[in-house]
Amino acid sequence: MGKLRTAIRQATAAGRHAEARALRARLREAERQWDTGVEQPSAQPPLVPVREQVHRALTLLGAPTAAKMIVAVDESFFGGQMANTQLTSLRRDEEKSYRSAPGARPYYLCAALTSELLSPARGLLALSTWELPQRIIGPLSPRTDFLTSAIRLAEHLMRLESASTGAFRLLGQLAQNIPGGGDGFGPADPAKVIAAAGAELAVHQERDQMDRREAAARAADRLKPVERLFGTGLKSVRSA
Amino acid sequence: MNRLDGIRGGTPGQDHNARSIAALAANPACDRRAILDAAAIDKPLLMKRLRFDDRWGQSPFAIQRNQQFTDLVKANGAAHLLRLLRELLDLPIEEAGYVNLEDVGGHEGHLARHGHTRRVIKQTAEGLGRATILDRPLLRLDVAGAQVYLEPDVIAFQLGGMFHIVAIKSFAILDDQADTPKVSAAAREAAVYVHALRDVVGRDLVSHDVILVCPKDFTNAPTATTVDVRHQLVTLARQLSRLTRIDALLDRLPEGFSLDLETLSSGEIEAAVAAIPARYAPQCLSACELSHLCRKEAHLNEQVDALGRIVRDDLGGIESVTTALRVATPGEPVADDQAEIAERLRHVARIYDEAVA
Numbered sequence: 287m288g289k290l291r292t293a294i295r296q297a298t299a300a301g302r303h304a305e306a307r308a309l310r311a312r313l314r315e316a317e318r319q320w321d322t323g324v325e326q327p328s329a330q331p332p333l334v335p336v337r338e339q340v341h342r343a344l345t346l347l348g349a350p351t352a353a354k355m356i357v358a359v360d361e362s363f364f365g366g367q368m369a370n371t372q373l374t375s376l377r378r379d380e381e382k383s384y385r386s387a388p389g390a391r392p393y394y395l396c397a398a399l400t401s402e403l404l405s406p407a408r409g410l411l412a413l414s415t416w417e418l419p420q421r422i423i424g425p426l427s428p429r430t431d432f433l434t435s436a437i438r439l440a441e442h443l444m445r446l447e448s449a450s451t452g453a454f455r456l457l458g459q460l461a462q463n464i465p466g467g468g469d470g471f472g473p474a475d476p477a478k479v480i481a482a483a484g485a486e487l488a489v490h491q492e493r494d495q496m497d498r499r500e501a502a503a504r505a506a507d508r509l510k511p512v513e514r515l516f517g518t519g520l521k522s523v524r525s526a
Numbered sequence: 527m528n529r530l531d532g533i534r535g536g537t538p539g540q541d542h543n544a545r546s547i548a549a550l551a552a553n554p555a556c557d558r559r560a561i562l563d564a565a566a567i568d569k570p571l572l573m574k575r576l577r578f579d580d581r582w583g584q585s586p587f588a589i590q591r592n593q594q595f596t597d598l599v600k601a602n603g604a605a606h607l608l609r610l611l612r613e614l615l616d617l618p619i620e621e622a623g624y625v626n627l628e629d630v631g632g633h634e635g636h637l638a639r640h641g642h643t644r645r646v647i648k649q650t651a652e653g654l655g656r657a658t659i660l661d662r663p664l665l666r667l668d669v670a671g672a673q674v675y676l677e678p679d680v681i682a683f684q685l686g687g688m689f690h691i692v693a694i695k696s697f698a699i700l701d702d703q704a705d706t707p708k709v710s711a712a713a714r715e716a717a718v719y720v721h722a723l724r725d726v727v728g729r730d731l732v733s734h735d736v737i738l739v740c741p742k743d744f745t746n747a748p749t750a751t752t753v754d755v756r757h758q759l760v761t762l763a764r765q766l767s768r769l770t771r772i773d774a775l776l777d778r779l780p781e782g783f784s785l786d787l788e789t790l791s792s793g794e795i796e797a798a799v800a801a802i803p804a805r806y807a808p809q810c811l812s813a814c815e816l817s818h819l820c821r822k823e824a825h826l827n828e829q830v831d832a833l834g835r836i837v838r839d840d841l842g843g844i845e846s847v848t849t850a851l852r853v854a855t856p857g858e859p860v861a862d863d864q865a866e867i868a869e870r871l872r873h874v875a876r877i878y879d880e881a882v883a
């Protein structure tokens with residue numbers, strides 16, 4: 287398909303319109319075959335509780351992530367179905383459960399903390415089992431986390447025997463915003479995404495890690511265990 | 527300021543936002559709007575009291591669509607925006623810091639949030655910190671002596687020591703051509719943010735080029751262009767300084783003038799509004815909540831304003847349609863200062879008569 291696209295571009299550029307039209311038809315046909323050829327995830331998986339769906343998506347993503355993305359990954363990689371709204375009160379519920387019986391559960395869906403104020407970063411969900419620096423959001427962290435997640439999704443796709451079109455499409459959408467990752471049209475090439483995201487990650491990683499470690503040390507020093515998971519701020523102090 | 531509060535009486539004031547401040551600049555010549563805004567009169571409530579069944583402003587659908595598009599552009603640490611800025615302005619790869627200024631823990635009062643915004647923006651301006659994209663800054667503006675907080679849905683970003691305002695709008699840019707009235711509205715709004723941001727970091731550090739992010743063609747894919755808002759900034763500054771000199775306008779109002787929407791009868795409200803001179807123009811329809819009222823008034827009074835600014839300017843000085851028609855009729859007596867326009871109108875009337883004869 288890549289070759290076809292190049293041929294179309296060349297034909298259009300050279301003004302060979304009839305040829306370009308014919309090539310475009312072939313491309314459409316190829317895309318159709320590709321779409322049906324890739325196996326759809328097998329029927330609905332047995333009902334998994336929402337918190338477990340979120341847990342498996344976050345485990346795959348490997349970084350604090352916004353609800354929308356968690357839902358998208360759950361759907362295209364695990365065939366799950368969640369609505370964004372199911373995630374809105376999740377963090378609060380988990381905090382309540384943690385406060386009533388700290389550590390009773392093997393994991394909690396918790397907050398990521400901003401590096402400056404150690405307050406919960408708006409809209410992000412994280413796992414309590416992650417190391418503290420991984421749950422800190424410094425200025426560069428949204429970018430490094432985005433790149434890390436893209437790499438992890440791509441690696442996962444390369445491991446799978448068969449993956450849904452949706453999964454490739456999702457990776458394609460992410461890849462278009464990574465320099466050299468892909469043009470955003472059609473399915474992504476996981477190997478290319480890994481290389482491109484890795485290259486940009488190398489630029490930011492050191493500075494980002496520094497910020498995260500510094501803030502994590504501060505958090506470990508100053509925050510109570512519950513605040514380390516759910517952040518500080520007037521609200522949590524008051525309800526504590 | 528007491529005079530302005532007195533005018534509003536016990537009715538709660540209406541908060542300003544960038545849209546409402548931008549609308550100020552849409553019709554700078556209108557006293558009515560200037561006074562109502564300075565006194566923070568709740569204009570939608572006023573229209574309701576006068577039983578104008580008005581659904582002014584954006585439809586819920588448009589607001590939702592705008593929100594969805596904004597969310598898309600900002601998703602994943604504003605990944606789309608970062609790509610666009612790298613393409614459009616050659617933002618270096620290393621400059622990828624993203625900070626959401628709304629994240630202030632539990633201290634969510636305007637004052638605290640604004641303080642946080644100021645601090646981070648100043649640090650960034652001094653080259654400290656790693657923020658390049660500053661999302662949702664809470665800015666402040668002095669409107670008629672009142673501190674107005676601008677509820678943010680805007681991004682400031684820094685490149686080479688200069689800040690830029692990024693405005694995200696959901697109207698499409700087709701073949702690199704956006705619908706101009708929408709672009710001008712967006713430019714007016716963005717100018718408000720540029721103005722407010724200049725208050726924080728100083729004039730020279732905020733660019734007059736704003737970055738407009740819109741969907742490309744008929745897709746949902748974001749694309750970006752720069753828009754020069756120098757002109758809008760000048761108009762805005764003029765309008766804001768006019769508001770601070772509101773006293774001169776107030777002096778022309780009758781003693782004890784009140785527009786307390788909760789205590790006055792609708793008849794009294796109508797009379798009070800009518801007492802403030804307006805300058806209706808068809809452009810008001812898209813910029814001012816009062817437009818239906820002012821249009822009706824302009825039509826009733828046969829004001830030439832209702833025919834648009836071009837007609838009004840062409841008729842230089844003649845205010846009503848009846849006068850214009852009289853002056854255009856040969857043989858009617860005209861005042862000295864209308865002699866010139868009378869001659870022109872009569873000339874046009876002659877041509878018209880010959881054409882239709």
Ligand code: SF4
Binds near residue numbers: 553559804811814
């Ligand atoms: S609608 Fe009326 S009040 Fe509003 S700007 Fe126009 S003339 Fe002024």
